[in-house]
Amino acid sequence: MSIDPPAHSPSRGPLSRLAEALRSDTVGGFLLIGAALVAIVWINSPLGGVYEDLRAVTLGPESLHLNLSLETWAADALLAVFFFVVGNELKQEFVNGELRDPRRAMLPIIAAVCGMVVPAAIYAAVNFSSPETLQGWGIPMATDIAFAVAILAVIGRHLPPALRTFLLTLAIVDDLGAIVVIAVFYTSGIDLLMLAAALVGLVLFGYLQRGRGLAARLNASRLPNWAVYVPLAVVIWVLMHESGVHATIAGVAMGLLMRTAKLPGEAHDPSHGVEQVLRPWSAGLALPIFAFFSAGVVIDGLGAVVRDPASLGIILGLVVGKTVGIAGGSWLTTKVTRAELNPSLKWIDIVGMSQLAGIGFTVSLLISELSFADSPGHLxxxxxxxxxxxxxATALAAVVLGTRSRHYRRLAADRVGPEGGGS
Structure with missing residues (x-):
């Protein structure tokens, strides 16, 4: 799979400059946050019914069970594009970057597990004497990777890149864990035949890039690579959706299967080439639309929310449980195993990132609907x-990570100053 990235030329047109801007996490983060704020304000305004009607509009072929609402298309299809970009980026880190060292790769993975177990335990403790709400224990387990990465880009522009890699790895493992929890505890059944077919498609996707001589012959043919891989990706997504497993997993899997090494005659490896093409679409279109349709939450009476053990358990689980589970689990892991923290990071950075992981949102809202489908009040x-x-969680993380970002900016300025003649 080889897609030529746009040429970097001073004479680029406005579309090329826009695409380059959208490759920045900061620009994409502002778009996503802005779209989410519009949704929250709109649904809580007198015109909230119009918003509800808009995201309930359905389209798609009924024969393929794809006559889905706009909200579902945004969460299952558009978000899969983002997950592909993230999975592809993680593949690059595992092969050539920060995570190629198993001692460092181990830390965010274990942290993710701890960051799921502790919030669930806190929720269960709060709701132990409330059988009608106990089934919501899975709600505070999830971290919304799209929102977390966007907030990190906006408030932490000077933080070490290793912190973003840590968050990406943690959030991907967290999302995979949440999907398993949904499949096992909150889903009536999985279509194993469709799931097996999706896995066959993924094997084919990987083989087409790595098969002995096959990828080279495909690159040498007159057939554009996208004409092979895009239809195959769509088929894999449809099969995964039909299996009952959250369809965004298809995006992660295909991203992790991308080839990061160049073949003879290739100008660049397919992993970096496809990232150049897809990242602007992900940041400029997929994520803002997803945020707009998923962030529309009606704000109920806060007094009743605090008195409800379900919502109280969710708040404590996401705000306290994520911080204690991720930061505490990471620190403990470095003490009892060979895992190590990247030297460019300090533990206070991990604490701030752990607070940021308390942004639950999409998957948490999904599990809420599955948990309290028959209880509108608790829902x-x-x-x-x-x-x-x-x-x-965002406010707390903004204080900690914002302070740390300014600290790292001063350090960078101090290093540049003497080298630049003391300016």
Missing amino acids: AHAKTGVLAASLI
Whole structure:
């Protein structure tokens, strides 16, 4: 799979300059946050019904069970593009970057597990005497990778790149864990035949890039590579969607299968080439639309929310549980195993990132709907609890990571100053 990245030329047109801007996490982060704020304000305004009607509009072929609402298309299809970009980026890190050292790769993976177990335990403790809400224990387990990465880009522009890699790895493992929890505890059944077919498609996707001589012959043919891989990717996504497993997993899997080494005659490896093409679409279109349709949460009475053990457990789980689980689990892991923290990071950086991981949102809202489908009151409070916890986590992380970002900016300025003649 080889897609030529745009040429870097001083005479680039406005579309090329826009694409280059959208490759920045900061620009994409502002777009995503802006779209989410529009959704929250709109749904809580007198015109909230119009917003609800808009995201309930359905389209797609009914014969393929794809007559889905706009909200579902955004969460399952557009977000899969983002997950592909993230999975592809992680593949580059595992092969050539920060995570190629198993001692460092181990840390965010274990941290993710701890960051799921501790919030669930806190929720269960708060709701232990409330059987009607206990089934919501899975709600605070999830980290919303799209929002977390966007917030990190906006508030932490001078933080070490290793922190973003840590967050990406943690959030991917967290999302995979959340999908397993949904499949095992919150889904009536998985279509194993469709899942097996999706896995066959993924094997084919990887083989087409790595098969002995096959990838080279494909590159040498007159057939554009996208004409092979795009239809195959769509088929894999449809099969994964039909299996009952969250379809974004198809995006992660294909991203992790991307080839990061060049073949003879290739100007660049397919992993970096496709990233150049897809990242602007992901940041400029997929994520803002996803945020717009997923962030529309009606803010229920805060007094009732605090008194409901379900929403209280969610808030404590996401705000306290994520921080204790991720930061505490990471620190403990370095003490009892060979895992190590990247030397460019300090533990206070991990604490701030752990607070940021308390942004639950999309998957947390999904598990809320599955947990309280027959209890509208608890469902409304749970959704408000997810929103409140995400806002609190963002505010706390902004204080810590914003301070650390300014610290790293001063360090960089001090290093540049003497080298630049003391300016």
